[in-house]
Amino acid sequence: MNAQAATGTTPGRISNPMTGWVRFAAILLILAGAMNIIHGFTLLDHKHFVSNQLDFANFTFWGVVFLIGGVVQIGAGVAVFGRRLIGYQTGVVLAVIAIVMWFLMIFGAPFGAMIGIIVNLCILYGLTVGAMDANPTTILEAMG
Numbered sequence: 001m002n003a004q005a006a007t008g009t010t011p012g013r014i015s016n017p018m019t020g021w022v023r024f025a026a027i028l029l030i031l032a033g034a035m036n037i038i039h040g041f042t043l044l045d046h047k048h049f050v051s052n053q054l055d056f057a058n059f060t061f062w063g064v065v066f067l068i069g070g071v072v073q074i075g076a077g078v079a080v081f082g083r084r085l086i087g088y089q090t091g092v093v094l095a096v097i098a099i100v101m102w103f104l105m106i107f108g109a110p111f112g113a114m115i116g117i118i119v120n121l122c123i124l125y126g127l128t129v130g131a132m133d134a135n136p137t138t139i140l141e142a143m144g
Contacts, residue, residue, distance in 0.1 A: 028119055040070060041063070
C-alpha cells in the first residue's frame with residue numbers, strides 16, 4: 001500500500017475545506033486576471049485610449065505582459081478552487097508582483113492604483129493567513 005492510499009491525500013493538494021478568505025481570494029484572482037486581459041487587449045488594439053494617461057514606451061510589449069499575467073492569474077484562481085498548492089503559491093507570487101507594479105503606477109493613476117493595491121492585498125491575505133485559519137498543518141503537509 002502506498003502513502004497516498006494509506007492517508008487518502010494527494011501530494012500537492014490541500015485536503016481541508018476552503019475557508020471564506022480562500023474562496024474570496026480565488027474569486028479576486030480570477031477577476032483580476034480578467035481585468036488584466038481586458039487591459040492587455042486595450043493596450044494592443046486601442047492605444048489611443050491610454051496614451052494620454054500612461055507613459056509607456058512600448059504599448060505592445062506591456063499589452064502582451066498584461067495578457068500573459070491575466071491568463072496566469074485566472075489559472076491560479078482556478079487552481080485554488082481545485083485545492084492545488086501550485087495555485088496558492090502562484091497566487092501569492094502574482095499578488096506580490098502586482099502590489100509592486102500598482103505601487104509604481106500610483107502617481108499616474110492614483111485611484112486605480114489604490115484599488116489594485118487593496119485587491120492584491122486581499123488576495124495575499126486570503127491565500128496566506130486566511131488559508132491557515134482552518135488547519136495550518138494541512139497546508140504545511142501538502143508543501144512536503
